[in-house]
Amino acid sequence: MAALDVNGIRCSYNGKPVLDNLSLRVAENEIMCLLGASGCGKTTLLKAVAGLLPVTEGEIFIHGHRVNGDDVAVVPELRNIGMIFQDYALFPHMNVASNVAFGLQNKERDKALIRSRVEEALELVNLAELGDRYPHQLSGGQQQRVAIARALICRPRLMLLDEPFSNIDTQVRMRLIGEIRGLLKDQGISAIFVTHSKEEAFAFSDRLALFRAGHIEQVGRPQTLYQHPESRFVADFLGLANYVPATVLDSRTLMTAMGPIASQAAIQAEPGTPGQLLLRPRQIQLSLAEQGNGRVLEQQFLGAHTRCLVECQGLRLEVSINEPLPAVSQVSVGVAPHALTFFPDNRQGQRAVA
Template sequence: MARLILEDVCKSFHGEPVVKGLNLTIEAGEFVALLGPSGCGKSTILRMLAGFEPVTDGTISHGEHCLSSAKQHVATEDRNFGMVFQSYALWPHMSVKDNVGYPLKIQKIHSDERNKRIQEALEIVQLEDYADRLPAQLSGGQRQRVALARSLVTEPDVVLFDEPLANLDRHLRAKMEDTFRAFHKRTGATIVYVTHDQSEAMSLADRIAVLNKGELVQWGTPQALYATPKNTWLANFIGRGSVLRVSEIAPQQYVNSTDLHGLIERYSSEGAFSSVLVRPQDIHFVSVDGLSIPVTVDNCIFRGERYDIGLTLKDGQQVLTYSDVPMTTNSLHYIRLEQAWSLESES
């Protein structure tokens, strides 16, 4: 296997840029998610990787081989990439084994080899007992596993997923996440996974490319994106938290409790300011003391295992924290902010 390299990749439709100067290096065997809101360009990137769309500029390479550039385009069928679509795309009149084996039939693979590969692919997705059933006789999760098996049967170098769980309910999505995790561990395949669901990307991927308006916002591990987002947009997009305006401070650094409380106290809406991210788990209710901040409860929402508590500071800024017990709206409390992460300013 070889790494996938996207270098200064651009894509425009009718002169309108959709992907702008994208640079990514995806290591062999890595599970990578392309994450972002609708219209950010992530599905277009996947289609360029698959060969369904040529690049407008830049290059896409797999190891030493150029797949796409402004002057060259390798056809989809010559890339040895598998793809799993959101819609399953199964033939309704074909059995599970015939759907899985269809790409091999097109390639004119001998029946003995074809049957062997079909059996192996069905074992990976744990559907060997369903080989003779029709798609209509399967659940949504089982149909998605058939589509996964079909993508594997050609022994692809890379498997591309285009929002494969979007049509499933929450319970099935959780089960399919387990299936994808086990599949990746068992096969070691390189996976590029498109989703708009940040919790899905965070739970599955080794690294995530977060996109917005056709541009790469940040590229890193789920842990790094959660703990050290680049700017306010990403801080609000990844995980839950509160972005506060404080007195000016250098960006991209942790701020301890003492310094943070001082920055909040010195903040003025008329002066220069910075933005910091505070996660809910870093806000604690305390007794009044020199470091405590008075807050008023805006709302209290029961989430099953906890309560989400919305709070307002004396300057009107709002923060979110958690509590094991309910709190009364408009009641006065005191909190301490344990730490924050300073964000880059946005023009």
């Protein structure tokens, strides 16, 4: 049984369609990221799942139970969902323990049980010693942990996170992402995570759904979408991309200005088909060579890697290498062995075939 099944839903704002016939499945204990630019429908889907926005068509199932349609309208508080927002939404006049207890107090009258569950939730988010503090006495990362504890205290089976890390400093953010991911996995909680940051999506999700204008352009593992995008929109959204003019020689080879390039997987296009070969900066290899086919035009040391702009056979290529090269180097340009992604020319929407 899936944690969430969204089947052909439609949602509108003021009569304007935002989601149109959208479907998505989230497996048990899976973290699904909804990634896309502002206004593409990510938060609209989150609100529809939570019951905060009416669905005009289609059905939503949470752990096999239908929550809308055919005279069924399960209210948000009965959907067994936890929600975490961008702004934390903590009560400034309540201490940490009271903020965490708030959601459970509407469902449970046993004060001893509430105290026990508060202690358990604060322990899970590493705030066991801070129950008496107030929100203004906490860092941004600690405030977000309080919001997470408040969501966990009712023991939801599905968690909805709406850009929860966007107000946190970068160094703290990546550490917190790792902690919260581990916590959700340990507790067996499925989650849907909304962001417009591809770095957060890569670090946090098991699978990601890339949104574009109210529909899902591609869904799959982050590595798959990055390395094998099905369209140029996906390729460009997820990172720097080089497009090299190419022609199919056979099912395993493309001919380019750099020479023939072999693929580790079959290319689903007929010999003679023209198009564009996608190469990520890390898929291009450079080696110093006095008679090489390329020349380094520009370099930027970025800490973890060095960005190079290389000219090769009339092409300008963005390349990522570990260590800087001598200035204005002549280099041999090659391609790391991998399954090539090829976009045939004149194909509608520039869809990839390999």
